[in-house]
Amino acid sequence: MNSQINNANPRENEELPGSPMRQSDPEPDRITRPDTLPPPNSVPVQPSIPQTAPASAPIP
Structure with missing residues (x-):
């Protein structure tokens, strides 16, 4: 029982910060630059x- 709980805890913890961290780094960086x-x-x-058309008309 202790082995199953320990395996489920680190697995969910690693997937949570690993998924959003990897997608939040290259995704917003590439989308924010070209966007x-x-x-x-x-x-x-x-x-x-x-602005150049009306400004050139009243000048001459």
Whole structure:
């Protein structure tokens, strides 16, 4: 009985911190990098085009 309890305790403890720790490291690191790069690049491109058109019209 003691052998079964000891085997079930370390098994669940190792699987709990091992599963979320491995997925939380490479998953958020890879998703946060490409996810934050495309959105900011597309946002400044759109407002930059219309801002240059109206600014060039009133200048000349």
